[in-house]
Amino acid sequence: xxxxEVKPGQFWRSNETGENWLVTKTYSEVFASYAVLRxxxxxxxxxxxxxxxxxxxxxxxxxxxxSQETEVF
Numbered sequence: 001x002x003x004x005e006v007k008p009g010q011f012w013r014s015n016e017t018g019e020n021w022l023v024t025k026t027y028s029e030v031f032a033s034y035a036v037l038r039x040x041x042x043x044x045x046x047x048x049x050x051x052x053x054x055x056x057x058x059x060x061x062x063x064x065x066x067s068q069e070t071e072v073f
Contacts, residue, residue: 002058003066006035012064020067021048035061 003010010023021037024047028034032051039046050061060066 002055002060004058006033006052006059006061011040011067012037012061013067015063015065021064026052033059037061037064 006023006026008023008025012021012023013019014021019042020040022040023035024038025036026033027036033054035050035052037048037050050064053060053062
């Protein structure tokens with residue numbers, strides 16, 4: 001499900017494992033934007049860097065589905 005913008009504080013669910021991840025940071029490099037994700041209830045080393053995909057419908061993280069805060073807990 002695309003969102004208008006990927007930003008810190010959003011929760012995304014992994015399509016592969018069903019685990020929840022929190023966006024902790026977003027940043028841009030030359031022609032691409034990235035999101036840094038931390039696994040909810042994970043350890044400090046459970047971090048991922050995912051390239052943000054953009055389309056006319058909005059932004060998304062490949063391999064992840066946007067989930068509301070209430071679904072996480």
